[in-house]
Amino acid sequence: MEKQLETQLKGKKILFATVPLDGHFNPLTGLAKYLQEAGCDVRWYMPDVFEERLKKLNIPQYKYEKAVAITADIIDTYGGRSEISDPIEKLNFDFITIFAERGPEYYEDILQINETFPFDLLIVDSFFSATPFVKILMNKPVIAVGIVPSAEDSVDLAPFGMGLLPAKNEIERAEYAKMHDQAVNVLFKRAVDTYDELLKRYGISIEKTMLPNLLSKEATLCLQIGSPGFDYTRSDLGENIRFVGALLPYTSNKQNHEVWFDDRLEQYKKIVLVTEGTVEKDFTKLTEPTLEVFKDTDVLVLAATAGNGTKELREKYTSDNIIIEDFIPFNDVLPYVNVYVTNGGYGGTLLSIHNRVPMVAAGLHEGKNEICSRIGYFNYGINLNTETPDRESIRKAVEEIMANELYKNNITKLYHEMNSYNANELSAKYITEVLEVSIA
Numbered sequence: 001m002e003k004q005l006e007t008q009l010k011g012k013k014i015l016f017a018t019v020p021l022d023g024h025f026n027p028l029t030g031l032a033k034y035l036q037e038a039g040c041d042v043r044w045y046m047p048d049v050f051e052e053r054l055k056k057l058n059i060p061q062y063k064y065e066k067a068v069a070i071t072a073d074i075i076d077t078y079g080g081r082s083e084i085s086d087p088i089e090k091l092n093f094d095f096i097t098i099f100a101e102r103g104p105e106y107y108e109d110i111l112q113i114n115e116t117f118p119f120d121l122l123i124v125d126s127f128f129s130a131t132p133f134v135k136i137l138m139n140k141p142v143i144a145v146g147i148v149p150s151a152e153d154s155v156d157l158a159p160f161g162m163g164l165l166p167a168k169n170e171i172e173r174a175e176y177a178k179m180h181d182q183a184v185n186v187l188f189k190r191a192v193d194t195y196d197e198l199l200k201r202y203g204i205s206i207e208k209t210m211l212p213n214l215l216s217k218e219a220t221l222c223l224q225i226g227s228p229g230f231d232y233t234r235s236d237l238g239e240n241i242r243f244v245g246a247l248l249p250y251t252s253n254k255q256n257h258e259v260w261f262d263d264r265l266e267q268y269k270k271i272v273l274v275t276e277g278t279v280e281k282d283f284t285k286l287t288e289p290t291l292e293v294f295k296d297t298d299v300l301v302l303a304a305t306a307g308n309g310t311k312e313l314r315e316k317y318t319s320d321n322i323i324i325e326d327f328i329p330f331n332d333v334l335p336y337v338n339v340y341v342t343n344g345g346y347g348g349t350l351l352s353i354h355n356r357v358p359m360v361a362a363g364l365h366e367g368k369n370e371i372c373s374r375i376g377y378f379n380y381g382i383n384l385n386t387e388t389p390d391r392e393s394i395r396k397a398v399e400e401i402m403a404n405e406l407y408k409n410n411i412t413k414l415y416h417e418m419n420s421y422n423a424n425e426l427s428a429k430y431i432t433e434v435l436e437v438s439i440a
Helices: 003-009 022-037 048-057 078-083 087-116 131-137 170-187 189-201 211-218 287-294 310-316 330-336 346-354 368-377 391-403 405-419 423-439
Strands: 013-017 041-045 121-125 142-146 221-225 241-245 270-275 299-304 322-325 339-342 359-361 381-383
Touching (some): 013 087, 022 041, 022 048, 022 121, 022 346, 022 423, 131 211, 142 423, 170 189, 270 287, 310 322, 359 368, 359 391, 381 405
Parallel strands (some): 013 121, 270 299
8 A cells, every 4th residue: 555545544534334235245345444454443334233244354333223224134025025026116125125215214323423433434335325315414425336337327328227238329329218217207216206205304305316326426436346348338427436446355364264175176177156145045046957957967066055045955966066055265266167157246246257257147136137237248258138047048158158268268358457456545545535625
């Protein structure tokens, strides 16, 4: 770290706050520790279930008082979410229940925190719905970290969450413009109106728009995880967006990390890693069909279940070429892997890029279709355009990637592009610029 940067950051009070889900929390941990080591007083607003993780990070915690904690262990059953099959309705539910309605609750808690910890800056994930409350009502800068590809609206793109490819001509741009209008006024009207009403109760008036777009635009600055090579070209890129490369979760070099290893990693020439992340509980969508298609073959399959169906899967799949674990440290095994089969979680995608491993992507919900569509569009892998791929589709995609150097070459180029960013130092530089303006 540059001495000047460290001097500018020393003593600054920085509050982190994220939606209480792993994919929102984990990506910001590396930056939080970097700022703490630079001399910042870093604290984090999170519910009880994150207490042990924050203790291990040695970051003081402020717990939820008024906010409802919709965490990974309850998200699928909360409010009957698991019973919603229509993707538009499920996204409406998520926008309203997981995000919009929590905004005022977060804000009220943060007001109380500010009384004893008058923070200089709030750093949040890009879906943290208290952003405009804190920025406007408390007059404090808020930096959002883009934990998925940029969600800001563009004349060149369809509304975020639809997973559509960039417009190729003016006709498609006109169609996308209609889609933006329909998204705000028809498809997601309930979600848009809900958040608008909540803002107005606090005297905040912002033009109605989709929640991901609003939260990104309202942030003082949006530090976008990734690089231009993993996002569509926009003629109207937001002025507050800064690409920062692969901002990865914190890993300590001081602790003795026991590397995960299995002898079979060196015995097989073809290795596949499959996971459905921590939110998706239905292991039959992607993990099970991947295991089924490659059992008793010359392909070693590593399945990371996040505790979902581990016992059942182990009882069913006993072949020597199958390894099933609750958790596998991706950075330990990805150097051996040929293909990563994913439902589109951004954290896993970034680790796959970091290890130059092309992907088979199959995910639609929670904005994962936007990640999957980029994987396919740029030929960093193959997008199956579904949440429930059949076994033959998985087999063909894996075999195509193993046989065709195109995917490996493309993802290697992207790795070098992302690796050209010093993510933590660059983020810290942007943070100091925001702090200087706010103090002035």
